[in-house]
Amino acid sequence: MINNRISTISFFKKISYNKKLQQRSIDDINLIVIHCTELPDLRVAREYAERIIYPSGTGNCGHFYIDTDGQTYQWVDLERVAHHVRGFNTTSIGIELSHPGRYPNWYHADDQDITQNYPQQQITSLLKLLDTLKISIPALRFITGHEQLDTEMITAKDQPNIKIRRKIDPGPTFPWATISKHTQLSFLETTEDYE
Template sequence: MREIKLIVIHCSATREDHPFTEHDLKIAHRLRGFDGIGYHFYVRRNGNIKSTRQVERVGAHARGYNTNSIGICYEGGLDCHGIAKDTRTEWQRHSLRVLVRALKMDYPEAQIVGHRDLSPDLNGNGEVEPMEWTKECPCFEVNMEKW
């Protein structure tokens, strides 16, 4: 069994006005050279939680952190103009909470972070600030959620 230190929350970086199924996600990841979907879980707009990769398998979702992490992605993250936005539906918010809480029962020491929180601390002050983000994913403050 892998040692899990992180639960990393992602968005699919797709527009809120266009569906992006797990099949679409699989094609996108295969085109990037992955052997299937890199995230362990995918949360659709209707709140359905899709298991997309066995937790025992190392993911392909956060370079440098995959060995000891679980990746969760929610469908969306961009507004209808393609601008980063927290597009989570109430169903997604609920399902993310349920999923994270269940994972924390199995991995109580795991820290919950957003993908952008894994950006390098460029100014060395011990905090990854918005100006240092290499991407905006997951488009909301993970540490402000009540998991």
């Protein structure tokens, strides 16, 4: 059973609307999307994730969250479709890394650089989770970042004459080279590469 394998490395604390999310088969999952929360800590990330924004009584949330100390939490069942990336939710797993990103000025033109590194213990936990998911989900083939899938440009809040990326996570400090050495998943560079 998938959840039994994951429970050896994860702590479970489901989101309040977990059972309201659309159901799916594990066989439909073939993609992992890496995110960073772009918030100061996991407590604030939980507050954002608990916000109800859809008529179904659900909100935006990943399946897994990995704190800076490496602790891993599963907030959404794998058999549920989490709202974490436009257009790819039904076939993907969202993994959120606690990281400030561009917080608090996400959409200000002069605050578009993500410079903080990801802690080693967080990346180690991510690699363990990726290994577990790959073993548990036979159809799992791809991994990518949120920024590869959501490429929308928006107007900067502080400078309306400048366009910026809506999503740039996990960002340039994320160690993709380390991830690619330790996983058998194929990196998805663009949406055109996705089958």
